Every structure is written in C-alpha cells, then in structure tokens.
C-alpha cells in the first residue's frame with residue numbers, strides 16, 4: 388500500500404469515528420432528537436397544554452387553514468416540552484427560527500418533537516409549507532417568561548377564567564341554586580364537586596367527571612343525587628355552547 392493511501396485511509400477512518408462519537412454525544416449527552424412521525428397515536432383535533440412536574444409540558448398543536456392552536460403558548464424559562472402535532476385539513480409546516488424545531492404537520496398523522504426553551508423571549512412560529520391562500524399569514528407565538536413572571540401570568544389567567552365562569556353561572560341563573568362556597572342550596576354545591584363520589588336516587592354511585600357535568604347541564608334529570616328532587620332544575624332555555632360548558636367545567640375543577 389502506498390504511503391499516501393495509508394494516510395488517507397487513516398484520516399477518513401478517524402473522521403468517521405469522530406462523527407459517530409459526535410452523533411452519539413448529541414443524542415445521548417445533549418438529548419437532541421429529530422422530529423418523528425408517530426403512527427401509534429390517534430390523530431387529535433383538540434389543542435392542549437398539559438403542565439407536568441418540574442417545568443415539563445406536553446403540548447398538542449393543531450393546525451388548520453390558516454392558524455395554529457394554541458395561538459399563543461406561554462411557558463416558563465427552561466420548560467422541557469414534548470410537542471405533538473396534527474393537522475385537520477391539509478399539510479402545514481411548523482418552524483421556529485433560532486431553534487431546531489422544524490416539523491411537518493400532516494392530516495391523519497401525529498408528529499413529535501422535543502424542545503427545551505432555555506432562553507426567555509418571544510418566539511415566532513410560522514407555517515412553511517404552502518397551504519393555500521392565507522398561508523403567508525399562518526403563524527403563532529411562543530412566549531417564554533422568567534419563572535416568577537410565568538407564575539404571575541398563570542394566576543392572572545386563572546382569575547380571569549374564574550370571573551368569566553362566575554358571570555356565566557350568574558347569567559344562566561345556575562348560581563341561584565348551586566353555591567360555590569360549599570353552603571347548601573336548592574341543588575348540590577359546586578365546591579369540591581369534581582372527582583367526588585355521589586349516590587344517585589336509584590342507588591348507583593357516580594364519580595363526578597366531565598361527562599357527568601355535561602350530561603347534568605344538558606339534561607338535568609338524567610342523574611339525580613340522593614336527597615334532591617327531579618324536575619327542580621329547568622334545562623337551559625338556550626343550550627350552552629361547548630365552549631361555555633368547558634369554561635364551567637374548568638371552573639368547577641378549580642373549586643376544591
């Protein structure tokens with residue numbers, strides 16, 4: 388073998404080893420992963436932000452012509468986020484400049500990416516897959532706040548939701564029979580209701596969950612708790628929208 392050949396072989400093999408080591412380091416040491424398509428998850432149409440322990444989050448992004456949901460994602464600094472993506476109509480893109488987030492959102496499939504937001508600030512999300520007339524306007528925001536700021540923002544938002552829900556309960560005259568402070572009313576109190584186990588007039592036991600609350604609002608006589616009379620609650624004169632019901636459910640959940 389020629390001396391130069393030997394050198395070239397040595398250099399190429401060394402480089403290959405270095406590159407492989409760097410790849411292993413990036414994935415194991417730095418935790419950098421590539422966006423992947425996950426065919427074991429059923430595609431979803433509802434956006435969700437699920438806070439978990441230690442600044443971990445699970446976010447479900449839904450893309451449709453021509454918006455992303457959540458339109459604004461608020462996170463604390465160093466949030467460690469598992470992101471799932473789905474599209475309801477056509478293919479969309481999801482790219483966040485200055486990060487390695489670059490995902491394709493495909494109808495009928497769920498894509499996954501993981502990202503840790505180390506730097507606070509506002510991140511712009513844009514759609515980079517041509518998806519029709521308003522493609523150029525399709526964007527959303529990710530706001531990463533300092534930890535204290537984030538806590539304050541969440542408290543403000545919770546207070547806002549609570550006051551909106553209280554107003555809704557007043558407007559629909561729910562609060563004339565259902566108290567929110569645990570005191571007795573014509574109907575069961577909403578305080579501590581969520582997750583509680585109740586005995587119905589027919590002797591069955593029900594754990595109060597979202598389904599129970601929805602059924603009880605839409606069809607008040609479907610389940611009657613022991614000690615209360617059927618027919619006391621008129622069904623709403625105008626049906627509540629899904630959004631209004633969700634507002635009430637999250638409010639009831641907060642009344643512990």
Ligand code: CUA
Pocket residue numbers: 450451452453478479480514515516517518519522523525
């Ligand atoms: Cu969505 Cu382009």
